[in-house]
Amino acid sequence: MSPAPTSPASSRTTRLLVLLAAVLLLGAVGTYSVLHAAGRAARVNQQQAGGPPVATGSVTLAHAAGGPQLVFRSMAFGPHRDELSTVPVDHPDAVRTASGVKCLRFHAAAGTGICLRADHGAVQDTYHAVVLDAGLHELKSFPLSGIPTRSRVSPSGHLAAWTVFVSGDSYGGTNFSTRTSIVDTRNWRLEDNLETFTVLKDGQRVQSQDVNVWGVTFADDNAFYATVATGGQTYLVHGDLAARTLTTMHQNVECPSLSPDGTRIAYKHRVPGATNDVPWQLYVLDLRTGVETPTAEQRSVDDQAIWSDDSTLVYSLPGDNGSDLWTVPADGSGSPRELIGDALAPAFLG
Template sequence: MTRTHRLIVLLAAIALLGAVAVGATLHAAGRAAEKDRTQPGGPEVRPGPVLLDAPGRTVFRNMAWGPHRDELTSVPAADPGGARTASGVRCLRFHSAGGTGVCLQAVHGKLRDGYRALVLDAHLHERHRYGLSGIPTRARVSPSGRTVAWTVFVSGDSYAGTSFSTRTSIADAASGGLERNLEDYRFFLDGRPHRAADLNVWGVTFADDTRFFATVATGGQTYLVRGDRRERTLRSVHRNVECPSLSPDGTRVAYKKRVAGVSSDAPWRLYVLDLRTLRETATAEGRSVDDQAVWRDGRTLVYSLPGAYGSDLWTVPADGSGRPRLLARAALAPAFPAG
């Protein structure tokens, strides 16, 4: 074989290997694109329009592997495990009410990554944008849709330990005005002014546009607090309450409570507090719930637990009866529009 022939054979082999590599890459990409639908037990996910105020639809973050992972998706409320419509909008944390959404996103830059909060209208169009100083963890919208809140970790990345710091902000969805840090509010512990360098606030849940509940941590204790934006105050209500969620009628708070005798890595159980009597009721969920539960209606709580795709949604009655039931696999951060 001449030198010219050897060169032709070498070039042909290189071209063949390149074609095989490209083909394999395209095949793998195609399989990844289909993974939402073909992986056993995985939900069907297809792109399409998503509205935050569509009656009879539930919106949540899709956790299924594939091209639509982390996108806000919509499903029929009557069939939460059914086919999903993916919006193209990606969120790490999400909530919506009154036709307004708050979406906490990762931002990938050339020099470094970061996070931001977007206030969205009912069509998922951006209304306001805010840079975040830490890792997104909680988000809520007031029932009217006029006020939004979010919490980020500014140090540490878990509520389970004690070496973490949070920052909670509240924004006006109409004007864009921002209260950057609720730690600037006056805190009253058992009716007395209390100042502490270790104060942390997280997990806002709104009663209306000016009144809310949240968690305050100080001195190694956590407290349910009642917040007032006009007075700029936080007043303690009950101990050992984290990530509260106010019921639709405003009379009860679902929350995660630390219980004794369990692993420090999984210390919480899901409880409900009657705000009139301060009577606590343990739900039938016996696993550790590290989430801010959502009220599906006046009787049922929805929350996330670890699953094969990262997170699944479960339900349990709020009155302590019944048992936990799987609502939707590969899902996180649900919102249930009224109507």
């Protein structure tokens, strides 16, 4: 028996139902794809130009459950550029966790951070030194009189220091002026300009209008080291916060960094006869013996190096996206190696 013929109306209805089902199915697939892609982007955002993967999340300056952390300003191009980010110290190539907090310069210790920040205005940028708690929340902000260049926190977290360029934007030449400040985070007492301290050289007070101070590194909550420039020379100085004195110790030292055990200073050593473009080599001074040791890094280092431990230095060099972090032994042995790309202003925590 032949099947009953299908009416034109019934055929049109069937086709419409099939079409509607197809549209709904495609819509569901599209919605799922968009949501899945958005969720993946929220979890891990692959930076432009093949940069490191970055996940948004919580960053702490306290002891992290996952072990020691490296916190730094991420220089990778993408939505998280300039944000404080973190990776495990023993796995620097891991996915970065980006905090959302942007800094030009940064340092931290004992749960206290100092963030030198740019605030972009319609006419010009302004800058602030922002003291952060362990959760990266702002505790106090101080306006800056120039472009941020150096920052440090004392081992206890009680003191924070910063240096800005009041004029000029490079240590390479002689036509620049700096201002360096120290704040006590316990009572917010601010020493706004260390140039007002008494500078002592060979037991005599330096009477000069050309004094510049930069690059503080702390020994404790009173003693610190820094660079003083005067008379065309740079000096390592020992600072006494209570006495408000800066006493010269050693010549040709810039941007000092005290080792964790307090026995050595890493610093930029100006090479005689070098050009202003590449004037420095990375050296280490033994404070007990006065012996200077050049590191194996032969390239010019324009940075205030940091100690990852008592035997290893970490410092920045120019990279494809602005800056990469490199490491080298402090005793002159070994050879430099890249620690992490697209990074600046590190702090080793935990």
